[in-house]
Amino acid sequence: MKKYLSQKLKENHLLLFGILIIGQEFVYLKLAALEAVNGWKSVTTFWIEMTAAFVMYFLGYLIIKTRKTEKVTLFLIIISSLLFRITLIPAGLPNETTLQEKTDLLYTDVAGKETTFERFQLFDSDVWRYLWDGHVLDNEINPYVYAPNDPYLDSLTELGTDVFYQWDDIRDNVNYPHVPTIYPPLSQWFFRLSYQIAPGSVAIVKLLLILCEFVGIFFLILTLRKLYLPPYLILLYAWNPLIIKTIAGSAHMDALLVCFFGILSYGVVSKKKWIIIASWAAAILIKLSPILLLPFLFKRIKWYGITLAIALVIAGYLPFSDAGMQLFTGLSTFAGEWQFNAGPFQLVHYITALFLQTDTFTVASIITKLLTIAVIGILFFKDDASPTYFFKAATLSFGIFLLLSPTVMPWYISWILPFAVISRQNYWFIFSFLLLFAFHIMVYQVENNWVLAIEYGVFFLVILLFLRQYLVYSYENEKPSK
DSSP states (O other): OHHHHHHHHHHTHHHHHHHHHHHHHHHHHHHHTOOOOSSHHHHHHHHHHHHHHHHHHHHHHHHHTTOSOHHHHHHHHHHHHHHHHHHHTTBTBOSSOOHHHHHHHHHHHHHTSSOOSOSOSSSOOTHHHHHHHHHHHHTTOOTTTSOTTOGGGGGGGGOBSSSBOOHHHHHHHOSSTTSOOOOOHHHHHHHHHHHHHSTTOHHHHHHHHHHHHHHHHHHHHHHHHHTTOOGGGGHHHHTOHHHHIIIIITOOTTHHHHHHHHHHHHHHHHTOHHHHHHHHHHHHTTOSGGGGGHHHHHHHHHHHHHHHHHHHHHHHHGGGGGGGGGGGHHHHHHHHHOOBSOHHHHHHHHHHHHHOSSOHHHHHHHHHHHHHHHHHHHHHHTOOOOHHHHHHHHHHHHHHHHHTOSBOOGGGGGGTHHHHHHHTOTHHHHHHHHGGGGGGHHHHSOOOHHHHHHHHHHHHHHHHHHHHHHHHHHHHHHSOOO
């Protein structure tokens, strides 16, 4: 029976794959119209729709493993991935509107006539900071010096050319307006680019992020081919519903990291040091987390390469150097005060509080950072400088960093998945599904420990199952033949 089903699956895999594409497109159309407000109804609807997308995502992976026509399969993956993302660009527009009204609202947004998107883009609102930073920078003001609510910036809400831009509304939508920007220089130039194309446009930011993401996808496919791995594995990233939601639906700029991680991956397998240096430096200038890759890149580009990359990073910060130490005010505030969706960190924090009375957050942060450094150190000493080991080490380094972090935002999974595709660490794709539990906070704006227990408990159970499977496989292959 099993053999019969397997044969039927091989014979009809393209048909089944097409059905899954249609099914997912239906889900994303529903998701784009979701009224993302606080409350059980909205969050439960979101969970149901995202779970449906994840089920079809995992089924799609099982189906393409039986592929017959690789080029056709890869083409369908790329086209459908782009379709899903374009479908989510209108997410955040008022949901009780007709197709024509949504079209008009998108035109108004791109033209900069007024703010037509709601504050939350599928429960996230970081895009307003991007728009505001781009506006500030384009007016030759250093975004690291002034927080959005600083009275010095009041005049920026009155600027416009032939139309009046709704910068007062955009400024009001910015999260933590008392904190200066945390985003490094290359992110700022991206924000300014989106401003110069269409000031204040949410849709243009989303579109640019999708374009950058697909550059990364293209280089990830090239990397898979270089390693003689099936290119269809890109589905595990390109079809991932949480990735699609966070980038196309919620406009998170981590798509820029995906872009440079894809280029970096190609540089590693091609052993082109100049690509590695440039892409790694660019990634750090998007977010500082790629610094974690330093030990493994050291074995591939040596000291001169690391030094050159650091010089490029310093050069990237020079245009903003008049901010002095304020360059990192926003980042230090984020690192020192914020905690969200932190399972293992929360546990360490709780245990620390049993023995200490004050500043347990700092102590827990030190403990988890030391654990992260220890794991990365072990991975470094085992590094044989091969391309395949780099992807394994990169995946695990970002993974342990994320798991032990006090702030585990769902979109941070985009740091891990590009490398997980290549290293075949499939449990991270299951974790991306479990991260949907993080949106429970949107019900009452309260984080519950039982939710964290389910989210991380199930994930560590999955890791144990994968580890058991690996040990059984290793034992079977090491048994002496009779």
